[in-house]
Amino acid sequence: MYYTPALGWGIFMTVYTLMPRASLPQQLLNMNDKLLHLGIYFFTASLIYLARQRYNLRRPLSARFLWNSFFICLLYGGLIELLQHFFVTNRHGEWLDFVANGLGALLALLTFQKLARSNT
Numbered sequence: 001m002y003y004t005p006a007l008g009w010g011i012f013m014t015v016y017t018l019m020p021r022a023s024l025p026q027q028l029l030n031m032n033d034k035l036l037h038l039g040i041y042f043f044t045a046s047l048i049y050l051a052r053q054r055y056n057l058r059r060p061l062s063a064r065f066l067w068n069s070f071f072i073c074l075l076y077g078g079l080i081e082l083l084q085h086f087f088v089t090n091r092h093g094e095w096l097d098f099v100a101n102g103l104g105a106l107l108a109l110l111t112f113q114k115l116a117r118s119n120t
Contacts, residue, residue, distance in 0.1 A: 003048075009043065018083060020088060033097065034100045037077075037097050037100035038101075041073055041104030041108070042108040045108035045109050046108045058119050059116060061116070070106055074098075080101075081101075
């Protein structure tokens with residue numbers, strides 16, 4: 001139940017990232033692409049972290065969970081980049097998008113872990 005927002009966000013994100021470029025809102029196309037990727041994956045990793053914490057930030061999570069969450073975000077981001085490149089009209093996968101995805105996830109996990117440690 002706690003993972004419902006993360007799963008809902010994942011579905012929403014999948015739909016939008018696999019849409020043809022012409023179908024995307026103009027506001028998204030006007031944004032800095034790399035910052036958008038970073039923000040999307042920061043939010044994704046945040047939802048995963050918060051679900052695991054059951055929305056209580058008083059205890060830090062294990063390093064194993066943090067690494068697993070990071071790799072889930074990284075693998076998902078890589079899969080989306082590959083799908084965009086090979087199957088979506090007027091879209092292409094980019095290594096720098098993949099890096100921005102991973103950086104966003106890593107920043108979120110480190111930020112929340114730091115907050116949890118400061119609350120103990």
